[in-house]
Amino acid sequence: MRQLTLSEAMREAMIQEMEADERVILMGEDVGRFNGAFGVSQGMLDKFGPKRVWDTPISEAGFMGIGIGAALTGLRPIIEFQYADFMFCAMDQIVNEAAKLRLMSGGQASVPLVIRAPQGATGRAAQHSQSVEAYFMHTPGLLVAMPATPYDAKGLMTSAMRMNDPVLILEHKLLYGAASPGGGKALSDNTISDIGSDVPQESYIIPFGQAIIRKEGADVTLIGTLVMMHRALAVAFELEKEGISCEVIDPRTIVPLDEETILNSVRKTNRVVLVSEDVERGGVCAELSALIMAKAFDYLDAPVVTVSAKNSPVPFGPASEKEVIPQYDDIKDAVHRVLRDD
């Protein structure tokens, strides 16, 4: 089968859906003339013209609101934020309007739009590096997907464009692939594999709320998204050599969350390591821990171990960035810890 990078897969999803459904438009900073800051929308302005691909001013709250207005009146906008950090400029429109309109209007309003935003630490310092998922997991009314592979990117994006609620797709800059800025670094990061690079040509969907077991195992359950899934998987394959059998779960969407796949795995392995690139305090690992405590406490042979980013803005200096962001060794140590603790 064809192999695509994540950014190629994402682009193919958008192009195919825009060809099939004239209601789909793309908006954002530099998405047209510049092909998107990470090249994801390459060639789309030429292909679809300026009424379908809108290069916006640097006005995140403004174009987010415009996207909502368009979504309320018959279009299905894709809104690209150049960096996930920039979504904070549009927080009111995302949280108070997009996410609340269906409920406030008693179900009259649908806000069928997709927000795409690249996140994650890649040496770009504090305002271009944050992993933002916890803010939006905390926002009822939004759906949140985190595709870690090209296959998932295409399938989840296609799903998202067909849903009638606002969806946030968080992409990781290190996962875009060789063709995009940052891609070169990704290739030098040997914890990132090319799993899920086989992407069918034809359009397909991956339903939200279906986690995937990346590797089956018996001793410990590892749960992570985006780059942390790749690192957890690399750890799992390495530990196999030590005779430790790890199961690796990629939730793929964190809202909705596939609780069954997670809980079934916990019931089987009885030990859990949660990994996330967002910060520890009030973060995704805390949420998953609460779920496991509430619904699988009796199955646990050891306290849940979490590996999250330190409670800090992402610093620039490489040594500090590395310290703040969970690394391969941090995950490996965590697995050893959860196995020691009886």
Place this chain on the structure above:
Amino acid sequence: MSYKKPEIVAAPFDFKGINKTLLKTMYLRMVRAREFEEQLYYLFLSTPMPGTMHQATGQEAVAVGVASALNEDDYVTSNHRGHGHCIAKDVQLDVMMAEMFARRNGVCKGMGGSMHLCDFNRGMLGAFGIVGAGIPIATGAALSSVVRGTNQVAVSFFGDGAINEGVFHEALNMAALWKLPVVYVIENNQYALSMPNELVSAVTDLSTRGSSYGIPGQTIDGNNVTAVYKAAKKAVDSARAGKGPFLLECITYRMRGHARFEPASYRNKEEVAQWEKFDPIQRFKHALLEEGKLTEADFSAIDEQVEKEIEQAIAFAEAGEHVGAQDYLRYIYEDQTLVGGVA
């Protein structure tokens, strides 16, 4: 403290080109808006009506004048003080009243209440408690009209307080840049809660606030429904013709406090008394009588109709079921099974 005196903007009524049916409709909608809110005030006192409300008493000519210049399928966004915008767009009183009582037969199923009244069947795209939030959303509805080629115009109603939110500027820039068919209506009721505009705005001639984006603006007598209608019609027609956005500042006055039972002690009685003389309904009525456009009999018939409509609306609301504890689950996502939760 100074405030904008009514005499500064007071314009004579101009009935040219407005037929009798439309004049009647305008009067009807204004009385509906006034009486609906007055009735709410008493219902809050005498019944267990939940929540709060923000009355637009004295501002009725703005909503009605602008909406009278719109087609049925044109779009409107509103704010927390939005009963009048809904009524001007012909949202039915019975479903509005039921919403106020948090009943299942309310226009928003009892999920929105006074501050979020909207009716998508009437082009009412939402009322936002974040006072500037509707500005980019209306702009997006206008962009959508261009993309879909439907020739619809969008209007955003907001107050003098909202123009200092960042989205006002972001949206105006994009609307001008892309020549979108949107009309921005500032209801300058002179107070953002307690703050008169001169204490919060460096430039208080608000219709010039679009000039950095090349958007033409006009300041008009917002308590004169024909003046509002004519200015709005010009702006709406021009937007529909592809000439881009317009910024209309309607000078009016909030006769009540900011919210229910808020006494507005930050302004003096003399000021309120001056504006009372410029009540938009009384002024309209006198002008109509003077010009022989409508008769006392016409007014009585309309007043009686509204009284009856409100009685029926209350009966409709009282007959509705109360919102149930689990109702909210239906409205978070299209697919209720997505709600999730640890419990």
